[in-house]
Amino acid sequence: MTFSLDTVFSALSDPTRRAILSMLLEDDMAVTDVAEPFDMSLAAISKHLAILATAGLITQEKRGRVKWCKLEPDAMRDASIWMQGFGQFEPVNLDAFEKFLETELSHEGGEPPAGD
């Protein structure tokens, strides 16, 4: 499944939504728990989550009365690649490079990425 650069970049342009994505990096979370640290109504957070879901950046699965939010970083792939087409982002790409190698090594076996 692929999502438009429009919706992905637009979703990422809001600081609340970026903060939510960072939180989900740690673990899946229920809507209420996502909302907790923000000084904003639950309804507002619910809408932010809907926007993230539309962009494909998260998925939501309802178990019982709780809706769990799960990060889907693959949705950033196209956007990330698009940006990479513009160049090299000089000094810090050394970090990116290290990270690159790191992941390459950790993947050693070359397990196939979960299909999307």
Added chain:
Amino acid sequence: MTFSLDTVFSALSDPTRRAILSMLLEDDMAVTDVAEPFDMSLAAISKHLAILATAGLITQEKRGRVKWCKLEPDAMRDASIWMQGFGQFEPVNLDAFEKFLETELSHEGGEPPAGD
């Protein structure tokens, strides 16, 4: 100079603006020439360029009565790094890696980039 993720992602969320950035990948351009392929008023394009400039994604320099627009891909650096923090976007990072090496080599002498 660093620009906010808010403004960068927001600037990138519009297809017209992304198209403009792609055009500028080829060469610097005057405002009128940027506008030419679009089915939109010159004033509208002028505003899009202002948004790109505010985000740091382009710079504009007036020479005579012509304002030249220049791509500033470095402004994407922070945003790109932020995204990389979410993962590795597997297959295509090989391309990114090749590009990385390529630039490393082409920089061999280490010419200082024009200061900004």
Added chain:
DNA sequence: TGCATATTCAACGATTTCGTTAAATATTGC
């Protein structure tokens, strides 16, 4: 000086975005 070219500014309207509050809808568990 005066006209053409290059670009922006100002005012406007339609639409979207971001937040609010209050009410609706599930779902759980006694």
Added chain:
DNA sequence: GCAATATTTAACGAAATCGTTGAATATGCA
């Protein structure tokens, strides 16, 4: 069934976004 919990929906308002048109403003050139 009833109360508590989890989440969304609806209606609203303020502000931002995206485009338009028409008038300014600079600059180049004969």
